[in-house]
Structures are given as structure tokens and as C-alpha cells.
Amino acid sequence: MILPYLATAFLVLATVYSAMVSFRGKPEGREAGWIFPDRSGRSLRIPVVTLTVLMGVVAWFGVNSRNASRNAPPRSLHFLIPEGYSGWVRVEFEIPGAPTLPSEAGHTVLKIPASGTLKTSSPEEYGWARDYYYFYSDAGSRALPDSGGRLIWGKINGEASGPSGKRKYEEFFVGTEEQYRDQASGARP
Amino acid sequence: MLPFILYFVTGVASGFHVYTLLFAAYGAPLNPLALVSLSGSFCLLIAAYLSLFRPHVAGRVALIACLLMWCFYGPALANLVRARLHKPVAISRLILPLAGKTPKSALLAESARF
Numbered sequence: 001m002i003l004p005y006l007a008t009a010f011l012v013l014a015t016v017y018s019a020m021v022s023f024r025g026k027p028e029g030r031e032a033g034w035i036f037p038d039r040s041g042r043s044l045r046i047p048v049v050t051l052t053v054l055m056g057v058v059a060w061f062g063v064n065s066r067n068a069s070r071n072a073p074p075r076s077l078h079f080l081i082p083e084g085y086s087g088w089v090r091v092e093f094e095i096p097g098a099p100t101l102p103s104e105a106g107h108t109v110l111k112i113p114a115s116g117t118l119k120t121s122s123p124e125e126y127g128w129a130r131d132y133y134y135f136y137s138d139a140g141s142r143a144l145p146d147s148g149g150r151l152i153w154g155k156i157n158g159e160a161s162g163p164s165g166k167r168k169y170e171e172f173f174v175g176t177e178e179q180y181r182d183q184a185s186g187a188r189p
Numbered sequence: 190m191l192p193f194i195l196y197f198v199t200g201v202a203s204g205f206h207v208y209t210l211l212f213a214a215y216g217a218p219l220n221p222l223a224l225v226s227l228s229g230s231f232c233l234l235i236a237a238y239l240s241l242f243r244p245h246v247a248g249r250v251a252l253i254a255c256l257l258m259w260c261f262y263g264p265a266l267a268n269l270v271r272a273r274l275h276k277p278v279a280i281s282r283l284i285l286p287l288a289g290k291t292p293k294s295a296l297l298a299e300s301a302r303f
Contacts, residue, residue: 010199021248
């Protein structure tokens with residue numbers, strides 16, 4: 001991290017130089033040198049100002065494009081849940097060595113294994129986005145039924161600290177309302 | 190050309206440095222001295238532009254800008270030097286019994302010194 005030292009060194013130089021210029025008085029009758037020059041010629045001023053403006057514009061667009069990519073809206077998650085699965089689903093993010101989450105048609109796909117726990121090295125995305133849930137089997141995948149009561153309950157995301165460090169996770173329950181209430185009254189996995 | 194380069198590089202380097210410090214930690218309160226320093230960096234850029242036309246006036250503007258920036262860099266440097274040179278005080282010290290004395294009296298004698 002060289003920037004703080006560089007900034008401080010230049011600040012010292014600029015302070016000393018500007019103090020010398022200020023207390024030296026106006027250079028009337030004295031010959032202007034390259035250290036304490038008189039006003040620059042028009043031939044020099046125009047390219048310098050143009051170059052500075054160009055640098056400013058490039059820096060502005062550079063910072064804006066970086067912020068735009070950083071603040072990009074999160075992609076919606078497509079959860080693929082095993083057909084007939086009932087219970088808690090847990091997704092653990094930023095697990096070293098675990099596979100990254102694949103993307104399909106602009107969506108992030110999370111294929112939950114039969115155990116209900118998916119580990120990935122991908123980071124968790126925050127912000128507003130609508131998530132979609134599907135049951136999958138050998139025959140294919142189908143969206144969770146809209147009618148007949150909801151099947152996703154108690155969705156939470158959090159961060160847990162332990163001996164292996166911090167872990168970010170997301171959890172939700174798959175099942176009927178009755179199943180959710182039954183397990184809520186008992187012990188959670 | 191020298192004053193222009195000096196003021197411009199200093200303004201950009203210090204301005205970018207303070208800007209990154211201001212927004213390094215999400216949700217952290219803003220340091221008013223950092224904002225003063227940031228305004229100093231902006232003034233230094235103005236001084237850089239002025240130096241092409243009126244070098245003497247630019248020098249005065251640059252001096253004021255540098256003083257504004259020292260409001261932040263001065264205490265920061267002082268804290269850095271203090272942190273590097275400061276020798277922490279031992280919070281505990283092992284006291285061994287002296288030869289020829291009983292352990293209890295030795296401990297009492299040693300502890301009375303502190």
C-alpha cells in the first residue's frame with residue numbers, strides 16, 4: 001500500500017514549494033527559471049488543459065463503470081430441489097474448494113442435493129431479486145405449484161462464526177404449512 | 190510546468206487516498222477532518238490550473254490547500270509515529286524470590302517497588 005506514503009511525500013513537497021512561491025514575492029525584475037516559472041505560454045497551456053480535461057473524463061468514466069459493475073442488481077436464484085424433498089434446505093456460501101454456482105439464461109442455478117445442504121465457493125448476492133423454486137427428478141424439472149398452499153417457509157440468511165471462520169448461509173424450509181409448524185415446535189436440524 | 194505537475198499529482202494522490210479512506214468501511218461515520226482534506230485536494234487541483242496563468246496566486250491557493258490537507262495528515266502521521274515508537278507497558282511481571290530471603294518476604298519486597 002504505497003498510496004498513503006506517496007500522498008504524504010507529495011504533500012510535503014507541495015507545501016514546501018507553495019510556501020516558497022508565496023513568501024518569495026512576485027518575480028518582478030527577476031529572471032523566471034523552470035523551478036519558479038512565470039506564466040506558461042499559450043502554446044503550453046492549451047495542451048496541458050486539454051490533457052487534464054481528458055484525464056478527468058477518462059477517470060470519471062472509469063470510476064463510474066467500476067461502480068456500475070459493483071452495484072449491478074443481483075441475479076435471481078433458481079433453486080432446484082429434489083422431487084419429494086421435505087425439510088430444511090441450507091446453502092453455504094464462500095466455502096473454499098467447493099464448486100461455483102452455474103448460471104443459465106441470466107439466473108444463478110442452485111441444485112440442492114438429496115441431503116438438503118449445498119456448499120459453494122460463490123459469494124452470496126444481496127439486494128432485491130425474485131427467487132424461483134423447482135422440483136427436479138430424472139424426468140425433468142417443474143416449478144413449485146402455485147395453488148394448494150405454499151411450500152417454501154422460513155427463509156433466512158445469516159452469518160455464523162466458528163473455528164473454521166465465518167460462514168454465510170441461506171436456509172429455508174420445504175414442505176406444507178403443517179410440516180413447517182410441526183418441525184418448528186420440535187428440534188431443527 | 191513544474192508547479193502544475195506538482196499540484197496536480199498531489200491533489201489527485203491525496204484526494205484519491207482520502208476518498209478511499211472515507212468510504213473504505215461501509216456504514217462507518219465520516220471523519221470531518223477527512224472531508225476538510227478532501228476539499229484541500231480539490232483546491233489544489235484549482236491551484237494547478239491557476240498555476241498555468243498566475244503562478245504566484247496559485248502558490249498562495251496551493252499553500253492554503255496544503256494547510257487544509259495537513260489538518261487530516263498531521264494528526265494521522267502523529268498517531269502513526271506514536272503507534273510505531275510507543276513501547277507498551279507490561280501489564281504483569283514475574284517476580285522471582287531472591288536468594289537468602291524467604292519467598293514471601295521476597296515477593297513483598299519486590300511488589301513494594303511497583
